[in-house]
Amino acid sequence: MNRISYLYPGLSNSLPYVSLGAFPTPVQRLERLAEGLGVSHLFTKRDDLSGATYGGNKVRKLEFVLGDALRQGAKEVLTFGFAGSNHCLATAVYAKRLGMRSISMLMPQPNAVYVRRNLLMSHAQDAELHLCASLRLLKLATVWQMVLHGIRQGRLPKLIPPGGSSPLGIIGFVEAAFELKEQVVNGELPEPDRIYVAAGTMGTAAGLALGLRAAGLRSRVEAIAVADTRFVNARAMLTLIRRTNDLLKSLDPSFPQCGFTEKDIHVNDGFVGSKYGAITPEGVEAIALMEQLEGVKLEGTYTGKALAGLVHDVRQQGDTGAILFWNTYNSRDLSSAIASVDYRDLPRSFHNYFEEDIQGSDGGSTESDSSLRQD
Numbered sequence: 481m482n483r484i485s486y487l488y489p490g491l492s493n494s495l496p497y498v499s500l501g502a503f504p505t506p507v508q509r510l511e512r513l514a515e516g517l518g519v520s521h522l523f524t525k526r527d528d529l530s531g532a533t534y535g536g537n538k539v540r541k542l543e544f545v546l547g548d549a550l551r552q553g554a555k556e557v558l559t560f561g562f563a564g565s566n567h568c569l570a571t572a573v574y575a576k577r578l579g580m581r582s583i584s585m586l587m588p589q590p591n592a593v594y595v596r597r598n599l600l601m602s603h604a605q606d607a608e609l610h611l612c613a614s615l616r617l618l619k620l621a622t623v624w625q626m627v628l629h630g631i632r633q634g635r636l637p638k639l640i641p642p643g644g645s646s647p648l649g650i651i652g653f654v655e656a657a658f659e660l661k662e663q664v665v666n667g668e669l670p671e672p673d674r675i676y677v678a679a680g681t682m683g684t685a686a687g688l689a690l691g692l693r694a695a696g697l698r699s700r701v702e703a704i705a706v707a708d709t710r711f712v713n714a715r716a717m718l719t720l721i722r723r724t725n726d727l728l729k730s731l732d733p734s735f736p737q738c739g740f741t742e743k744d745i746h747v748n749d750g751f752v753g754s755k756y757g758a759i760t761p762e763g764v765e766a767i768a769l770m771e772q773l774e775g776v777k778l779e780g781t782y783t784g785k786a787l788a789g790l791v792h793d794v795r796q797q798g799d800t801g802a803i804l805f806w807n808t809y810n811s812r813d814l815s816s817a818i819a820s821v822d823y824r825d826l827p828r829s830f831h832n833y834f835e836e837d838i839q840g841s842d843g844g845s846t847e848s849d850s851s852l853r854q855d
């Protein structure tokens with residue numbers, strides 16, 4: 481049974497769910513980083529450890545989203561992202577574990593070490609990969625693949641939205657807020673005043689904001705945007721919160737109606753840089769701080785930018801209460817799983833990512849990645 485059903489028993493039969501991850505994820509004090517920044521209460525939520533083979537924030541959403549696919553008897557799932565998508569990779573890993581094939585419809589993004597790593601790992605997980613040069617082409621290619629797979633399998637692949645951020649997937653982060661509350665109650669950390677988290681499709685930040693309110697915590701979610709305001713903004717996040725709240729309430733009337741307004745939502749678009757996936761100097765600095773002081777590896781597309789927002793705020797505002805950095809990036813080592821994968825076995829359109837340079841210091845490198853750097 482999923483953990484949120486213990487609190488709202490009405491959800492136990494109605495919510496599709498499959499256990500994939502290892503929860504609760506640990507909370508840890510970031511002692512040296514706190515000292516470096518001159519703050520007293522700085523913690524991290526280790527969602528990077530959410531899964532044994534592949535962690536990160538997508539696992540919580542996939543427990544519900546893939547649970548739904550299973551319940552419907554899907555044999556294949558089709559989802560969307562940019563070339564290095566952690567979401568598409570997580571979907572590939574966990575769909576395969578559940579005996580389903582995955583199809584990833586991908587769009588170009590700036591090159592990075594983690595992009596190469598994720599592409600190789602997706603291939604190792606038997607994901608079918610398609611690179612589409614524009615959103616228009618992606619839509620056309622998706623219709624075509626749906627038809628093709630529908631004919632081959634006798635049924636259509638189950639569609640999973642970008643980032644797994646359907647109201648159903650977002651429930652994973654409502655649950656995460658209750659998990660955090662339990663850790664606060666157990667004395668593992670003080671009630672955070674602010675929680676910093678990267679926001680792409682905003683499902684993570686939306687679920688947390690809703691869950692914190694429902695759990696009676698007053699922590700404020702600081703959603704650090706990783707894409708421009710056309711995609712990441714308070715209004716869109718509000719819509720996600722309301723739709724998720726409506727879904728939960730319709731499944732269990734004892735779930736509170738949380739009454740969010742745009743004022744309750746804090747989206748910071750000051751750290752995106754030129755575009756999604758482009759590294760920024762603030763992000764590179766934040767990644768280096770975390771690595772040097774805490775030995776924790778982040779990347780430049782999401783977590784580096786989220787931490788840059790945190791670092792900026794504490795430098796401006798000083799030591800103002802307890803701060804939690806929600807680590808959304810996988811930290812499981814993929815190097816042995818991809819060691820024998822040759823990029824030339826991927827569809828031709830992806831070869832450029834292995835033959836062209838990566839962005840300067842993209843912060844996504846590790847020693848074990850040296851093989852990914854050769855070119």
Ligand SMILES: *Cc1c(COP(=O)(O)O)cnc(C)c1O
Nearest residue numbers: 566643680681682683684782808
């Ligand atoms: C997908 C992702 C995010 C963003 O989560 P959303 O729910 O899409 O906002 C943040 N960090 C990492 C590492 C991710 O892969």
